[in-house]
Amino acid sequence: MNDLTSAAVPPVGPEDHVRGEGEGPIVYADLGCPHCAAAWAELVAGEEAIVFRHFPVASKHPRSPALHAAAEAAGMQGHFFEMVDSLYGDRGRVDDPHLWERAERLGLDLERFERDRRAPETAARVRRDFESGIRAGVASTPAIFRSGRLSRP
Amino acid sequence: MIATGEAAPDFTLRDQDGEKVSLSDLRGEKVLLVFYPLDFSPVCSDQLSIYQEVKPEIEAKGVRMVGISVDSGFAHKAFQEKLGIDTQLLADFEPKGEVARAYGAYIEKTGHANRSLVLIDEGGKVEWVHESPTPLEIPGANLIFDALAA
Secondary structure, rough: OOOOOOOOOOOOOOOOOEEEEEOOOOEEEOOOOHHHHHHHHHHHHHHHEEEEEEOOOOOOOHHHHHHHHHHHHHHOOOHHOOOOOOOOHHOOOHHHHHHHHHHHOOOOOOHHHHHHHHHHHHHHHHHHHHHHHHHHOOOOOOOEEEEEEEOOO | OOOOOOOOOOEEEEEEEEEEEHHHOOOOOOEEEOOOOOOOHHHHHHHHHHHHHHHHHHHHHOOEEEEEEOOOOHHHHHHHHOOOOOEEEEEEEOOOHHHHHOOOOOOOOEEEEOOEEEEEEOOEEEEEEEEEEEEEEEOOHHHHHHHHHH
């Protein structure tokens, strides 16, 4: 059982998904969350760099775990943020066939995508982000940290 | 708000399925009372959804988590289904807010409980309390784990 007691938001590390270059906020986001989709569009337009961390809330958005796993699997083929943009850009199409269509459009190796998104290591990678968010006090999404402090979108 | 070390006031309330739940029947296990303002409000939805995500970890520490608000059992059932959660929800419905008042968690002006957490030990004593500064502020689940680790 992992420790879920309070801890500062972890600094940006080599495992993180970083879009752009330079200083930017760390965002804990749920790929099934409409508020996150709206905030994401604003962040992409306004920030030089963004660090994306997984925070799927499965009870609220039952497809979220699958969407986060799909983004991770796309990331293994170098297309993490393209998948995130695709999922936030078209939130009504999130079933498996839609994920395959998205993967094809991004030019991914479909067999590998399927294997990777269902791998336990992928779920564990998503959960690591989620737990770091819980420890940092994330209580709703999106949660945006600037200089280690939680701010509002 | 009730203080650490005090005896937790006993109560009997019905849950989302109409079943009676008495605090005294839960002696022998730790109980986390999650007082929240109202079913279906956006902030309460976020709080209970996120707590649901770490419910297995809370239960693994021998803690039974129950939600309490002034809503009826029927509203609780619908709220539970909407959120996709299985946390037991108790109806502090009639007399309205009686249990929240007994724990000092009731806000008279707004007619519902403040967002408050009360951890009760196996013997029925209050072990830890957290009261949010305002009902709009959700206590992170990390605070629950901090209390359990203390």
